Amino acid sequence: METNLLDILWIIVASCLVFIMQAGFAMVESGLTRSKNSINVAIKNLTDLGVSTIFFWIVGFGLMFGSSFKGYVGNSFFLFKAENTWIAAFFLFQAMFCSTSATIVSGAIAERVKYGAYIVATIFLSAVIYPVFGHWVWGGIVPGTGQGWLASLGFVDFAGSTVVHSLGGWVSLAFLLIVGQRSGRFKNDGEIVEISGSNIPMVVLGVLILWFGWFGFNGGSTLSMNNSVASIILKTTLSASAGMICTLAIGWPMLKKPDVTLVMNGALAGLVAITAPVHAVTELQSIIIGAVGGAFMLISSFGLNKLKIDDAVGAIPVHLVAGIWGTLAVGLFGDLSILDTGLSRINQIIIQGAGVLSCGVWAFGLSFIFLKILNAFYPLRIGLKEEIDGLNKSEHGASTEIFDLYTVLHHQASTGDITERAPVEPFTEVGQIAQIYNEVLDKLEENTVEKSDYLNILENVSDGMFLLNNKGEIGKHYSKSLESILEMDQLGGKQLYEILKSYMLDSNMDDLKDFISLAFDVNTRWRHVDRVNPLREIDLYINRGSGDFKTKHLEFDFKRIEKGGEILNLLVLIRDVTDEYELNLEIEKTREKSHVEMELLYKILHVEPNILREFFSYAKKDLVTMNNIFQDSEKSSRERLEQAFRISHGLKGDAELLNLFFISEKAEEIEIMMQKMIKDEFINRDDFIPLTLKFGEIQNTFDKIESLLDKWAGFKIGSGNEKLDKSRYFKDHLVKMTNRLAEKYNKSVNINLEKLSLEKLDESQTKPVQDILVQLLRNSVYHGIESSDTRVNLGKKDTGNISIRMEESEDTLHIVFSDDGAGLNLSKIRDKALLEKIITKEQYDKLSDNIIPRLIFKQGLSTAGGSDSVAGKGVGMPLVNNLIEKLDGSIGIRTKSNVGCQFILKIPIVKNSILRQV
């Protein structure tokens, strides 16, 4: 062959263009598949280029273009050596074609086949299937090698619609039928699950590169830079455009969207279809061929889906189907003179069909058998796990950022553990996403931790704690203790105001409303608001039904929660300080009580405990008696009053005897009240009210003293000397009382008790006798003994004398009470008795001096000028009379003016008392 350098240059340039198509295929295939497989797909494209080139060099080129053995196979040029420039360029060009055919397979079977299996298949394709079939069609291009049998029959495939594209498609089909669909591609009901490509813009660029490469693929197939090259490239482009437009025109309405694959596969189908007839058709025909190619491509891709043949990039519709159509189009449209096969159009068409068929039988049949056998020894397909993980990882151990991100996300989704962070590759988009994702996670984790900490606190804190919004509602999360503090459940969203309303005083509630509105007013300084917190310390009265109230003492503390100058909430803390408060109260009470007790103690300290105890036991009895008198509704009010009056007088005397003034003063107050009431003609019952309150007071005092006495250390019920002691103490107190009364009335009195001993008395008699003596002593000091001056004037000693002695007869005790005073004023007594209506005028006139003294025992008769605690109420002597009656005794009076007065008590000796003494 003549060496024309321009032709060689063109073949080299075309080879470069076809080479570039490898890049186009790589981009289309990896762009249309998922990123987890993208590396695998891309690397297959590169691998098949290298592998196919080597095997095409070893054996392929020889089989294809070597000297023909009967038109079936070439048998020279193995381990190719370039004998001249042209053949070197030609080899290069043909090697690129072979690689192209191999590459078609990689796209179709993407995402499921082992890398190794693909390499084996590529070797088989480039070493056997492609070159043998290629020989049939193109054998004899190298001068002197002899034509292939299909070529001799008149089969025309200008640039390889069948030889390159269909053949690749057939092998793909065989491969797909053996390895099957990708997992999840079709649902059980046959519905298609779209698997979206990872990078469509790259696919588009890939298509553009393929289109560009096709200029070399078709244009270079002239193998010389002749007049037809430009027209071939033009028609190639027209067909591609027509394929694209037609597919779009049909597919858009059908799919209701301009699917990306329509545009790109449409263009590719147009390119594949025009490859065979491009040199022998017109521009218009090439447009038709492209358009119909696009249509067949579209229809066949629907058909494949129906058959559930999962072609990952549409290689079969584009390369096989459009390739078949292009091959047939040679017969249909080809200019017979250019084809120059000498066949009629019909025969040409038949031969074209035969070519297509023989390709199918050869390429599909042989590869199917081969792959089936291979599959039996070495499974072509990867495992499910590897498929799910993606071939990048499972086949190559290679990873992409997005895969790593995916792995982290998957781990987090399945374990719920969000502590792991996505790997960050700062220079990639996915890396940046990962970085932001990590930031989101940080924030989320922080918030989640914060929230769970917060809820944990709420669960365990003993205070009531919650957020209050500006509507006065309690927030959704509040401390568990709040429910027990407020004794109410389900507090979230409830109005604080409503809850507190039933527990609180109204005045506080109004303040609370004002306070909350102030607290949410940004214009008010918090320090001011905080100062007027109406709930700082507050009592809640909780009605628990069944008649008891629980008083809770609570402290409320409010804090503003602000953000960006806005008050979001109030944080409210409620402390239940009831226990502390009550303890303090108790301590305060105890302190007060001990203070009162100490005071009481000072007041009673001077009294011997036994005496004191005796006094109080009597005094309490007196009080109960008085209370009982009032309770007794049988008697008239006046009777009851008089009865009570006498008792109170006795009580007062006893208290005075022991110098217990704080008691005698109260008894005095009661006496005055009662006296006033008795004096009135009608007894007003309302007047009993203050009297009762007074009783209440005294009883309170008594209760206190009683508890005090119980506490008094060393307070024991007496020994054998009890009586003796008692007698001595009584006498002591009589002396003290005399001195006190004398001092009070400015008199000088001496009392002689040497011959008085109370031991002789029975226990039951002691108290009445004591009471009688106290009354007599009181009377004597007040009425009997004159002042020192008077006594001196009367020629008496300035000091008056009182003596009490006791004598014993057979069965009677005689107690003689004498004074050397003025004696009874008989006329005064008589007058007073008349005045008080104790005696009538008639009686008044007739009364003898013997009888008059007995009048002093009548109630209400007192000759004293005014009344004070000692005398003047006319109650002392009637009390004496009562007591004597009680003792079953008698009393005699001897009196002599200015000489003195004597009372002689006669009391029966109680028998068992004597026995006991014996």
Add this chain to the structure above:
Amino acid sequence: MKLLIVDDSNIMQKAIGKYLKEFNLEIVGYAGNGEEALVMCERYKPEIVTLDITMPKMDGLTCLEKILKLYPETKVLVISALKDSATGLKALKLGAKGFLPKPFTPQDLQEEIEFICGDK
């Protein structure tokens, strides 16, 4: 008109019913506490309610508020021993048509009911 009597005392329920016998009122029920009263209000939709305050479970003032929230047209006469003006004031503020302190005579009650019914 339909009348509901709410009082925790049976005697008072009876008495109120009795005192209002001459009125053309249909007594739809007697309730002994606020919760019961609410249920009966829902069931019978009474036009007039006499309502005690101190009751177990739900007190009268709370009940008053709830009744009027559901049926604002209801004429409620609060009858309570809580004689202080603040309680009466609160009842009226919450929307009661009248406030009658206990103890009351039949005449007191009748006048009060007449007044409320006349108040259209």
Add this chain to the structure above:
Amino acid sequence: MNESELKAFIKIVTEYFESITGQPAKMGLPFIKDDNTDVFDFTGVIGVSGTRKGAIYLSAPRELLQEFGGYILEGDELQDSELYDLVGEMTNTISGNMREHFGASFFISVPIIVKGKIDDIQLKLNPPVYIIPIEWQFSHCHLAIGLE
């Protein structure tokens, strides 16, 4: 307790009887509750809280309640069960009316009723407990006030 408070209670009770029955009631002589103080057949106790703390009870014999209830129900006979009810209502009315004196912060509970002698009632009473006997229509009852 002071005089005016005690008087206010008495006024409420006596007026209560008179306003319902037209028959005047009279206060007997008040006294301090002690261990000997009896209660009548039925006793209504009301717990008090707020400005005052403690309890109040009204204790009345069957006959008095029968008669008083007869006035309220315009002559109807009262069942035994209704006597409980009545003594509770009476206690409630009396203590409720006390709000006029003590103000709205004088909280009173729903009454509990005790038949016969019960020591429990003493638990809530704050001593000294003042007993105000009431004489009405030949029978007696009494009001006990045990407030702080």
